[in-house]
Amino acid sequence: MSEAATQETQATRAALTILTILLLVLLLLLPLVVVFTEAFKRGLGGIVEALAEPDAIAAIELTLIVAAVSVPLNTVCGVAAAWCIARFRFPGRGLLITLIELPLSVSPVISGLVWVLLFGANGWLGPALDRLGVRIIFAVPGLILATAFVTFPFVARTLIPLMEQQGAAEEEAALTLGASGWQTFRRVTLPNIRWGLLYGVLLCNARAMGEFGAVAVVSGHVLGQTMTMPLQVEALFNDYDWVGAFTIAGLLALLALLTLAVKAALEWRIGERSGALL
């Protein structure tokens, strides 16, 4: 058997590898590098100045608030969904999985649009809520709802394959030994899924803090009030304040890098790859 035909020649392999690295650097690394070089255009002083802006601080605070509400809610629901989907067989189970993943295949703009259709000035419930003095669109609740929609699937879709793979044997053993359902969950399930759960929460959080399209639609762009970090990036960029825009973009890029680092560490720990980012 000719060894040559089952592998590319040494020269081809080298050429393809170099081409791959070139492509990755040009297409994926360069945009990341630009974020930081643009942020440092006026040195560290420019960054400090940009971060001291009251609007920047308000944007960071609002981003943290939005994530702090939507992520825990989606985490609780994600764990509940993973429990009933991974541990039980019932009619409509496949449909439920599809519906949970639905937000992933919807345009971010549509993810914001649907809330405006419900609660906007011309929305189904908008005028009624307006009479009660409740504002959802162009206010913080709208940002939270849009973010919750977009980040809905992450925890569930990280946990379901993991829990299915682990099986229910340990939980059944705990129950046989007299543990209550809640004890079983806390002492057996939770320790087993903790890394996957952490990863799912991290993905959910990264998307919650970085979401742009959905929140852009519901925000109304009130400076200092309904601007999350990505929206502040847009406003500063459109104002030709590039150092300011890239400084906040740099913070978001650091969050992305942290997410990727933890993903790599967890994959190394679990010893298998997870496609949950997609």
Place this chain on the structure above:
Amino acid sequence: MTFMPASRKVVDGGPEPALGHLTRGPAMTGWFVQRSALPGFVPTFGITLLWLSLIVLVPLSALVLRPWELGLAGVWHSVTEPRVLAALRLSFSTAALAAAVNVPFGLLIAWVMVRYRFPGRNLADSLIDMPLALPTAVAGISLTALFAPKGWIGAILAPLGIKVAYTPLGILVALIFVGLPFMVRTLEPVIMELPLEAEEAAATLGATRSQIIRRVVLPALLPALLAGFGAALARGVGEYGSVIFIAGNMPMISEIAPLLIVIRLEQLDYAGAAALGLIMLLVSFGILLLLNLLERRMSVQRA
């Protein structure tokens, strides 16, 4: 849909009849859900259904129902305006083109990542996920800075008469960026599972390496290529943040469909915005369904 491999794995965590006496679920357990030793089906199913309905299903129902306030003729009129048709054409064609460009790119990267070992490979592997982790607005402004006439890449292309930023070409670049990981991550597991025996057999029969690639490897990868293409296309059609900064947003020329939804909302034309959103969603799902059928057909033929 084919582009979410993670949860498609169904491992049977079958029920244990011997532990049937431990079932504490209310009456619902049994006729609805298969008997299981584990408790907690009703509350977890309830929480899931409630939250799913409140956060996803009810809002989406507004998207499905609201366009019809315009009446059938009104909806038709609303989605066939020249400006809308131009935006839809632009969104779908640039997304398809970007997905097509990502076919050779993704194939190259996935092949090298799976089959070769080289220094920095782990770093490269993390880098592939970058477009998924980087917020779209960040990608948008940094691509714009790169490809603007004075940017690092833009400055090289400008003397050649190539303008990327603020043209449809810029949209293409942004969509190639966001779509690449979908192609690579769909292909990698399939390349990993390719039986080496088939390549060895072809080699024994005297095939050259390029013949083997063309006749043995590529046909086996075709379903995955289609799936990756579909995933990248679906993502590209709806993409907003990474595109609007670099697009220039000229009506009829470089205005994408999602932006037109935003514009209609600003004009308080809710039904029109919903109609456009619905048509985008329907066309995307239609394309994905078609690709899915094609993919399944090819897998069956090969089996």
